Amino acid sequence: MSSDKNKSEEEYFARLEREERARAQIEADKQAAVDARAAAKATHLQCCGKCGGPMTPRDFRGVEIDICGWCGAVLLDPGELETLAGKDASGALAGLANLFRMPR
Ligand SMILES: [Zn+2]
Known part of the structure; x- marks a missing residue:
């Protein structure tokens, strides 16, 4: 019985860890999108969208x-x-x- 309880606790904490990793990945993806947009804006700021000219x-x-x-x-x-x-x-x-x- 004790090993069933331990297994249940292990599964519970493993699930919590997976959920936390998934949340962290979502936040990392959001930040990566913000960073990519900022980099594109810095690269293309005041440049023509058709030819890249000033x-x-x-x-x-x-x-x-x-x-x-x-x-x-x-x-x-x-x-x-x-x-x-x-x-x-x-x-x-x-x-x-x-x-x-x-x-x-
Ligand atoms: Zn142009």
């Missing part, structure tokens, strides 16, 4: 947009397209703003 800020109708110095791609921050489209819902910019609207 992005230069430029004022366009009161909105600071970023233009690639190599390929001419234009980058708009969240909300800038809506600002450029203004209140005219029938314009092309408003159509683009609706097409690319970010979920809030």
Whole structure:
């Protein structure tokens, strides 16, 4: 009987250890994802998403947009397209703003 009790305790503690390892692995995976995103951001900060060229800020109708110095791609921050489209819902910019609207 005593060995059954010992076996039961061993299984209990082994299960606790497995659960703790699983929790630790989940946390390690979450941190690895955060670190990978931070590394990618540091590598690509102020670089064109199409060609990797340098992005230069430029004022366009009161909105600071970023233009690639190599390929001419234009980058708009969240909300800038809506600002450029203004209140005219029938314009092309408003159509683009609706097409690319970010979920809030
Ligand atoms: Zn570019």
